[in-house]
Amino acid sequence: MNSVxxxxxxxxxxxxxxxxxxxxxxxxxxxxxxxxAAGDFLVYKxxxxxxxxxxxxxxxxxxxxxxxxxxxxNVPCLRRVKQMEYTDEDAETQIESDGADAWVxxxxxxxxxxxxEEIAGSMDEDDDNDAEAEAEAQAAIMAMERMNLQDQLRTxxxxxxxxxxPDMDDxPDMDDxxxxxEEADPILSVRTYDVFITYDKYYQTPRMWLFGYDEHRRPLxxxxxxxxxxxxxxxxxxxxxxxxxxxxxxxxxxxCRHGAVMKKIIEKVANDEGGGExxxxxxxxxxxxxxxxxxxxVPTIDxxxxxxx
Amino acid sequence: xxxxxxxxxxxxxxxxxxxxxxxKMDVFQLDDTHKPILGYYATxxxxxxxxxxxxxxxxxxxxxxxxxxxxxxxxxxxxSTSRIPAFMFPAPGIVKNTNTIEDFKSIDxxxxxxxxxxxxxxxxxxxxxxxxxxxxxxxxxxxFADLKKFKFFYWFAFPALQADPAWTATAMEDITSVWSSxxxxxxxxxxxxxxxxxxxxxxxFFLVKETNDVFSVARLQDWDEFYAECDxxxxxxxxxxxxxxxxHPGWPLRNLLALIHYQRKMTxxxxxxxxxxAGKQDMTASKLFTAQVPSYVPVTACPKAVGWEKNxxxxxxxxxxxxxxxxxxxxxxxxxx
Numbered sequence: 001m002n003s004v005x006x007x008x009x010x011x012x013x014x015x016x017x018x019x020x021x022x023x024x025x026x027x028x029x030x031x032x033x034x035x036x037a038a039g040d041f042l043v044y045k046x047x048x049x050x051x052x053x054x055x056x057x058x059x060x061x062x063x064x065x066x067x068x069x070x071x072x073x074n075v076p077c078l079r080r081v082k083q084m085e086y087t088d089e090d091a092e093t094q095i096e097s098d099g100a101d102a103w104v105x106x107x108x109x110x111x112x113x114x115x116x117e118e119i120a121g122s123m124d125e126d127d128d129n130d131a132e133a134e135a136e137a138q139a140a141i142m143a144m145e146r147m148n149l150q151d152q153l154r155t156x157x158x159x160x161x162x163x164x165x166p167d168m169d170d171x172p173d174m175d176d177x178x179x180x181x182e183e184a185d186p187i188l189s190v191r192t193y194d195v196f197i198t199y200d201k202y203y204q205t206p207r208m209w210l211f212g213y214d215e216h217r218r219p220l221x222x223x224x225x226x227x228x229x230x231x232x233x234x235x236x237x238x239x240x241x242x243x244x245x246x247x248x249x250x251x252x253x254x255x256c257r258h259g260a261v262m263k264k265i266i267e268k269v270a271n272d273e274g275g276g277e278x279x280x281x282x283x284x285x286x287x288x289x290x291x292x293x294x295x296x297x298v299p300t301i302d303x304x305x306x307x308x309x
Numbered sequence: 310x311x312x313x314x315x316x317x318x319x320x321x322x323x324x325x326x327x328x329x330x331x332x333k334m335d336v337f338q339l340d341d342t343h344k345p346i347l348g349y350y351a352t353x354x355x356x357x358x359x360x361x362x363x364x365x366x367x368x369x370x371x372x373x374x375x376x377x378x379x380x381x382x383x384x385x386x387x388x389s390t391s392r393i394p395a396f397m398f399p400a401p402g403i404v405k406n407t408n409t410i411e412d413f414k415s416i417d418x419x420x421x422x423x424x425x426x427x428x429x430x431x432x433x434x435x436x437x438x439x440x441x442x443x444x445x446x447x448x449x450x451x452x453f454a455d456l457k458k459f460k461f462f463y464w465f466a467f468p469a470l471q472a473d474p475a476w477t478a479t480a481m482e483d484i485t486s487v488w489s490s491x492x493x494x495x496x497x498x499x500x501x502x503x504x505x506x507x508x509x510x511x512x513x514f515f516l517v518k519e520t521n522d523v524f525s526v527a528r529l530q531d532w533d534e535f536y537a538e539c540d541x542x543x544x545x546x547x548x549x550x551x552x553x554x555x556x557h558p559g560w561p562l563r564n565l566l567a568l569i570h571y572q573r574k575m576t577x578x579x580x581x582x583x584x585x586x587a588g589k590q591d592m593t594a595s596k597l598f599t600a601q602v603p604s605y606v607p608v609t610a611c612p613k614a615v616g617w618e619k620n621x622x623x624x625x626x627x628x629x630x631x632x633x634x635x636x637x638x639x640x641x642x643x644x645x646x
Binding site: 189 | 321322323324327351356358372394587629630634
């Protein structure tokens with residue numbers, strides 16, 4: 001089942017032509033060259049992001065061999081989304097208001113800085129809602145529901161796994177970290193995420209992937225990752241798929257709406273920026289804006305503080 | 310106050326297990342001798358607690374990523390710099406991957422540990438760790454990869470030599486309370502420059518000198534020249550400190566102190582715990598303190614060492630990474646969209 005689908009995705013990607021001409025202002029989509037330029041700018045601005053080449057056998061030839069995707073590691077995630085309590089001051093702003101696919105900016109008044117919250121309020125209705133995106137969203141919902149069940153089964157299986165760890169004979173004379181007394185300072189054990197950005201050739205936009213670890217550095221299962229995704233998206237636009245440059249499945253924010261939303265944001269920034277003096281958005285700023293947009297999907301994963309104000 | 314050290318918390322990136330699996334199948338096969346690997350770490354980081362005006366320390370993470378194994382096709386220099394991410398410091402180690410779970414259980418861990426300790430001690434006494442200070446971070450990893458079930462059992466050891474008598478320390482001071490912000494900034498630029506011009510193996514340990522408000526930074530091996538005009542009270546040894554605690558320095562300092570004690574015969578030394586916010590050009594979280602032993606006692610034999618990591622249950626024992634949900638084709642099919 002999965003392999004059939006992977007083959008389908010593979011063929012679809014193979015058949016889609018590489019976007020050649022820049023049209024990021026018209027469509028919100030970018031070419032691989034623009035992705036690379038935007039990535040270079042992101043790495044320059046926020047050096048905690050870096051380029052990677054990934055699996056040599058999975059390299060895409062429309063991207064430089066050493067610049068296949070972007071990664072930032074060990075991003076702390078201090079609390080779960082449901083712990084972010086709403087107060088009256090927390091505005092919730094709908095970026096698009098077309099039902100199932102609506103992007104909601106939660107806590108938009110709470111996020112400081114960045115152009116997105118001013119933009120978000122006055123976004124127009126988006127009409128080019130193609131049937132395919134709708135169908136995919138539906139399929140995603142059903143799959144998620146199935147997956148939840150599986151995750152519950154998995155959790156109980158894992159508890160057994162813990163007991164499976166073999167007993168080792170006690171090792172003489174290295175009994176302890178001898179001199180670490182009771183912790184005077186609290187150490188915060190938190191979830192951490194490795195965050196990836198790849199270029200999606202089919203949707204011609206960047207795509208964000210998440211890999212999470214629990215407080216004891218064990219990989220998170222998908223149901224746990226959904227705890228860190230804004231509930232408006234968790235069951236709709238976040239899916240588990242094979243990472244294009246690693247032989248592994250990761251949670252990913254599905255890019256079917258990215259182009260449209262990015263277009264809106266870019267237009268808004270271009271029109272509003274600085275009142276009188278208009279400074280058009282440069283394409284190399286694309287990923288910085290993209291990350292602001294993504295932080296509404298994963299509000300508690302704190303990668304955004306790597307971005308210098 | 311007895312000097313205490315904040316231990317490592319191992320943090321294996323999931324793709325490392327994939328790389329190990331590939332090596333095992335394509336290269337090592339049934340060869341279970343130990344192989345060299347490269348780990349890395351960042352300086353200590355504190356994060357703000359949302360909604361409260363306090364910061365808390367994150368664990369001192371010791372990471373293994375996809376660059377852990379060397380790629381024979383590229384030159385060694387290019388190799389080690391490109392194998393770890395920016396702003397990270399290297400730690401060379403060995404991995405012993407057993408073929409069966411029985412081997413993993415029965416393996417002579419004491420002997421492996423002793424071998425690593427001997428190597429560290431030999432590097433210190435021979436002066437090799439002055440030339441390549443990253444060897445002070447040598448570590449050991451024992452693994453068993455259950456390739457059918459995508460389960461990985463592993464156990465880290467970060468050997469640290471014990472000083473006898475133990476080091477004592479003055480209270481840790483904020484670097485900003487000792488030096489002005491202009492001074493800290495000038496020191497930061499010197500350290501930056503040092504890291505850019507030196508091989509990455511030098512990056513985690515360095516010497517600092519302050520003369521008439523001017524800072525300079527040098528390699529450990531340049532000690533005699535660098536401090537030629539100075540007395541011992543002007544010596545400041547810096548190290549990239551993975552601890553984010555206000556009260557304790559991190560693990561790499563233990564072997565560094567053993568090196569200073571053995572090679573320089575010093576009983577008192579000022580230590581700079583270098584802690585930066587990656588990419589923010591900010592090292593104001595750094596700390597200063599003075600470490601001291603009552604008297605110089607020549608060490609002739611390899612000291613005792615500690616360093617096996619505890620597991621998630623807080624016991625001395627192996628850890629388990631279960632990657633079946635991410636790698637097992639059967640399980641992947643279940644979650645397919």
